[in-house]
Amino acid sequence: MMETWRKKGGSAWERTKRAPGLACRKMWQVGKDDPRRAIHAVKVGLALTLVSMLYLLEPLFEGIGQNAIWAVMTVVVVLEFTAGATLCKGLNRGLGTIMAGSLAFLIEFVAEETGQVGRAIFIGCAVFVIGAAATYLRFLPYVKKNYDYGVVIFLLTFNLITVSSFRVSNVMKIAHERLITIAIGCGICLFMSLLVFPIWSGQDLHNSTVNKLQGLAKSIEEAVTEVREEESDEEDKSCDEDPIYKGYKAVLDSKSIDEALALYASWEPRHSRHCRYPWQQYVKVGAALRRFSYTVVALHGCLQTEIQTPKSCRALFKGPCIRLASEVSGVLMELATSIRNRRHCSPELLADHLHDALQDLNKAVRSQPRLFLGSNCSQASNMLAVAAAQARQEKEREEEEEERRRCCRAPRLTHRH
Amino acid sequence: MMETWRKKGGSAWERTKRAPGLACRKMWQVGKDDPRRAIHAVKVGLALTLVSMLYLLEPLFEGIGQNAIWAVMTVVVVLEFTAGATLCKGLNRGLGTIMAGSLAFLIEFVAEETGQVGRAIFIGCAVFVIGAAATYLRFLPYVKKNYDYGVVIFLLTFNLITVSSFRVSNVMKIAHERLITIAIGCGICLFMSLLVFPIWSGQDLHNSTVNKLQGLAKSIEEAVTEVREEESDEEDKSCDEDPIYKGYKAVLDSKSIDEALALYASWEPRHSRHCRYPWQQYVKVGAALRRFSYTVVALHGCLQTEIQTPKSCRALFKGPCIRLASEVSGVLMELATSIRNRRHCSPELLADHLHDALQDLNKAVRSQPRLFLGSNCSQASNMLAVAAAQARQEKEREEEEEERRRCCRAPRLTHRH
Numbered sequence: 097m098m099e100t101w102r103k104k105g106g107s108a109w110e111r112t113k114r115a116p117g118l119a120c121r122k123m124w125q126v127g128k129d130d131p132r133r134a135i136h137a138v139k140v141g142l143a144l145t146l147v148s149m150l151y152l153l154e155p156l157f158e159g160i161g162q163n164a165i166w167a168v169m170t171v172v173v174v175l176e177f178t179a180g181a182t183l184c185k186g187l188n189r190g191l192g193t194i195m196a197g198s199l200a201f202l203i204e205f206v207a208e209e210t211g212q213v214g215r216a217i218f219i220g221c222a223v224f225v226i227g228a229a230a231t232y233l234r235f236l237p238y239v240k241k242n243y244d245y246g247v248v249i250f251l252l253t254f255n256l257i258t259v260s261s262f263r264v265s266n267v268m269k270i271a272h273e274r275l276i277t278i279a280i281g282c283g284i285c286l287f288m289s290l291l292v293f294p295i296w297s298g299q300d301l302h303n304s305t306v307n308k309l310q311g312l313a314k315s316i317e318e319a320v321t322e323v324r325e326e327e328s329d330e331e332d333k334s335c336d337e338d339p340i341y342k343g344y345k346a347v348l349d350s351k352s353i354d355e356a357l358a359l360y361a362s363w364e365p366r367h368s369r370h371c372r373y374p375w376q377q378y379v380k381v382g383a384a385l386r387r388f389s390y391t392v393v394a395l396h397g398c399l400q401t402e403i404q405t406p407k408s409c410r411a412l413f414k415g416p417c418i419r420l421a422s423e424v425s426g427v428l429m430e431l432a433t434s435i436r437n438r439r440h441c442s443p444e445l446l447a448d449h450l451h452d453a454l455q456d457l458n459k460a461v462r463s464q465p466r467l468f469l470g471s472n473c474s475q476a477s478n479m480l481a482v483a484a485a486q487a488r489q490e491k492e493r494e495e496e497e498e499e500r501r502r503c504c505r506a507p508r509l510t511h512r513h
Numbered sequence: 514m515m516e517t518w519r520k521k522g523g524s525a526w527e528r529t530k531r532a533p534g535l536a537c538r539k540m541w542q543v544g545k546d547d548p549r550r551a552i553h554a555v556k557v558g559l560a561l562t563l564v565s566m567l568y569l570l571e572p573l574f575e576g577i578g579q580n581a582i583w584a585v586m587t588v589v590v591v592l593e594f595t596a597g598a599t600l601c602k603g604l605n606r607g608l609g610t611i612m613a614g615s616l617a618f619l620i621e622f623v624a625e626e627t628g629q630v631g632r633a634i635f636i637g638c639a640v641f642v643i644g645a646a647a648t649y650l651r652f653l654p655y656v657k658k659n660y661d662y663g664v665v666i667f668l669l670t671f672n673l674i675t676v677s678s679f680r681v682s683n684v685m686k687i688a689h690e691r692l693i694t695i696a697i698g699c700g701i702c703l704f705m706s707l708l709v710f711p712i713w714s715g716q717d718l719h720n721s722t723v724n725k726l727q728g729l730a731k732s733i734e735e736a737v738t739e740v741r742e743e744e745s746d747e748e749d750k751s752c753d754e755d756p757i758y759k760g761y762k763a764v765l766d767s768k769s770i771d772e773a774l775a776l777y778a779s780w781e782p783r784h785s786r787h788c789r790y791p792w793q794q795y796v797k798v799g800a801a802l803r804r805f806s807y808t809v810v811a812l813h814g815c816l817q818t819e820i821q822t823p824k825s826c827r828a829l830f831k832g833p834c835i836r837l838a839s840e841v842s843g844v845l846m847e848l849a850t851s852i853r854n855r856r857h858c859s860p861e862l863l864a865d866h867l868h869d870a871l872q873d874l875n876k877a878v879r880s881q882p883r884l885f886l887g888s889n890c891s892q893a894s895n896m897l898a899v900a901a902a903q904a905r906q907e908k909e910r911e912e913e914e915e916e917r918r919r920c921c922r923a924p925r926l927t928h929r930h
Contacts, residue, residue, distance in 0.1 A: 126652045133652045141645030144672060148640050151676045152633045165673050172669045216569045223565045228558030235543045235550045252589045255561060256582050259568040348803075352769040386765075393804070394811035 135293050136177050143288045147171045147281060160280075163273045170281025175288060180297035180360030182289040185245055186282045187363070192249030193278055197271040199226070200257035219258055226254060241359065297360035298373030304354070305378050306436045308347045308385050313428035315343030315392050320421040322399055324414065340396050347389040354382040416457035423453040552710050553594050560705045564588045564698060577697075580690045587698025592705060597714035597777030599706040602662055603699045604780070609666030610695055614688040616643070617674035636675055643671060658776065714777035715790030721771070722795050723853045725764045725802050730845035732760030732809050737838040739816055741831065757813050764806040771799045833874035840870040 127134045150156050150164040157164070174189055176182045203222050207215045230251045233239050239247065257271055264270060289295075318339040361375040427450060434441035544551045567573045567581040574581065591606055593599045620639050624632045647668045650656050656664065674688055681687060706712075735756040778792040844867060851858035 122653060123649070127649070134649065137645040137649035137652075140648040141641040141643075144644040144668075145637050145641040148637060148672070148676050151679055152637060157680070162677075165677060168672045168676060169669060172665065172672060220562050220565060220569060224558040224562045226558075227561040228554040231557040232540070232544070232551065232554035235554075236539060238539075248589065251561075252586060255565070255585045255589060259565045259585060260579075260582060262568055263574065349768050351766050387810070390765075390807040390810040391814065393807040397808065 132293075132295050133177075136295065139288050139292055140171075140175055142292075143171050143175055143284050144168070146284055150277075150280070160273075160277060163277045166274050166277040167281035167284075170278050171285055174282060175285045178295045178297040178300065178357075178360055179289045180357075180362070180364040182285055183363040184360055186285055188243060188246030189249050189278065190282060191243075192246040193253045193275060196250045196253035197257060197275065200254050200261065201268065201271065203258055204261050216262065219262060223255060223258060227251060230254075296364055296373075297357045298364055298375060301354065301357040301361055301375060301378050302373060302435070304350065304357070305381055305385075306432050308350060308382070309428050309432035309435065311343040311346055312385065312389060312392060313343075313425040313432065315340045315389075315396070316421050316425040316428070318343065319392075319395060319399060320418050320425075324418060340392075340399070344389045344392045344396075347385050348393070350382055350386065354379055413457070413460055416453070416460045420450075420453040420457050423450045549710075549712050550594075553712065556705050556709055557588075557592055559709075560588050560592055560701050561585070563701055567694075567697070577690075577694060580694045583691050583694040584698035584701075587695050588702055591699060592702045595712045595714040595717065595774075595777055596706045597774075597779070597781040599702055600780040601777055603702055605660060605663030606666050606695065607699060608660075609663040610670045610692060613667045613670035614674060614692065617671050617678065618685065618688065620675055621678050633679065636679060640672060640675060644668060647671075713781055713790075714774045715781055715792060718771065718774040718778055718792060718795050719790060719852070721767065721774070722798055722802075723849050725767060725799070726845050726849035726852070728760040728763055729802065729806060729809060730760075730842040730849065732757045732806075732813070733838050733842040733845070735760065736809075736812055736816060737835050737842075741835060757809075757816070761806045761809045761813075764802050765810070767799055767803065771796055830874070830877055833870070833877045837867075837870040837874050840867045 147164075147167050150160055150167055160167075170189065174182060174185045176185055203219070207218045207222075210218060230247050234244055234247050253274075257274075260270065322340070358375040358379045361373050361378075364373070430441050564581075564584050564587075567577055567584055577584075587606065591599060591602045593602060620636070624635045624639075627635060647664050651661055651664050670691070674691075677687065739757070775792040775796045778790050778795075781790070847858050
């Protein structure tokens, strides 16, 4: 008992000793994984310092006064990692503030007629009704997706103005000053996110689509390698190290990230020399890739089952299976390259090879009917066929997207085949 | 051209005419889907009215003054749908405010020594460094997951205090008053979310797990029904109407929702007569269910492929296939019921039946080696076998969870077999 305690204590002490080093390494890793994070941090620091000038410099302070805290608040809350997210939040904040200000002014106008007690009751009721209605509105899927933050800001500003107007006479002046300071804050945020080392959600979405295609291609390649390796030294690889799992893992859980990026990308203006990102098409491609990856998961499951195909059977179908798989992964890689470079890829070339490989496998399967008893080969081959068919659908969808992209007629989008 | 325009105009006009009715129906639907949403909206309205009293009632206003806006702000931002989310945000806000206050006080203490210009430069530098460091910290996965909101509040409060302290002498008083009003706001939020019709994330997680199990069971049942129906009237069902798709759709995309619910559930105290929700186990069960659903997707793909099994072949394996599938869906349903009622289910009974059904199918497959040429049956049967094996794993995992739950020794958690 004492021993256990000491051991535990020891390990806890050691963990505490190692903690600062570990934290430092993690911090470094975060910056190394994506150096834009460090740039964003510096941008936020700079924006905050800029907005603090409103307070620190005498002439600026005299013009704005205590309301400058609203500009500080706006910068802290609105400045996000990507330009699209900042624009989305900034616009939401602006809209929410304006609408709340108008409504608060209306209520103030109505309440003015009644006496002090009547006014307090009227304001209390208005706060309750508007609060409940706005909160309920946030549950609507459309509002939740696009204007959730705007409704929160609306509620916040409405309450602050309505309630504080009870003891202050010049509501219009409050609303006006606050709007100006929030506009200053939003202006600084937009300047920082759109003009100083901008980070675009559309670019992130583009890169993540390319990475997902590559990951799936690698998964299939690895699966083939595993089948090819005759020595079946079944070490118990943990799931995290498994290269097949690594390839499709990111694709499976990409839904929420993709949708957020697409939402932000939809707010981004056309920038740089490329056309606007066809974000809606990226979301569709993402959904198709997720569907495709379910098949890869099932294929992976075949490799991991206890009942493995006998070597004699494996040898017979190895050739066609490997050829088909490498064709599928080749198509995926080609798609990844074409998306990365924003170029069309030749449709016939890929489709023909894929079709040939599929026919080969089919022939091989048909020539050996007796072997399928109690083996897994037919499952694997069927799955590869499904995968190939899905890859073809994928490509068609991709082409649609290319078509859309061509409409933008950016200079680099030349048809190259 | 004119015609098109008129048509478009007409449809736009009609859409505008129909919009209010549509919006009303959607609003009603949102409340009907989950009446707790309406309750939450009323709760928010009530909390806002309560906190407005600080302004509206003379004696309360005299004690707190203009700082009451911080209480209003806290209520708007902290009061969330579930108790766990409110607790998480409230604690984050409290912690962030306290840390920011301490740091701001320290910086004020150091800056006091220097002159007015030196002080301005020092504060500017501090704002930049702390702003950049805090923003960078938010990229650490651990911080992002648990304390993201706390860091934002820290940054906000730190900037407000530091910057406004430049023109005000009594920093301590500001910090103190703000802390009290934030505490009042948090208090109202906690009262509303924990004591007035509380909504628990743990309960949501529990229900969603039950629903996912049932959905998967229904998917498999529907797949069997489709196989059973001899008349192959292949209407092109859209994906959304397809009952098989409906069953597993929710499971596939559950990752982010599950993890958020589990995070909030981890903040919730033990409540009602049940023990604390073993939220970590629910997340594991959710991950296993997602893996299982990938197989169901693959099975669904088999039903949708162009190359369909010939009827003669189907007839031969229909019996064992249907039996195995109904066993699998039976196990899932049993698990759903046992989780819903927080009871153990008998492990042997289910496993035996499942095993028998599996053996049956195996025997049927082995007795008809010739038939497998060019058909899909073996794939379907193999997939069902994989599904059965996964269901068994599922059950084992489930048992682990039950074991954990039993440790809590809530009165209703009796072992019933």
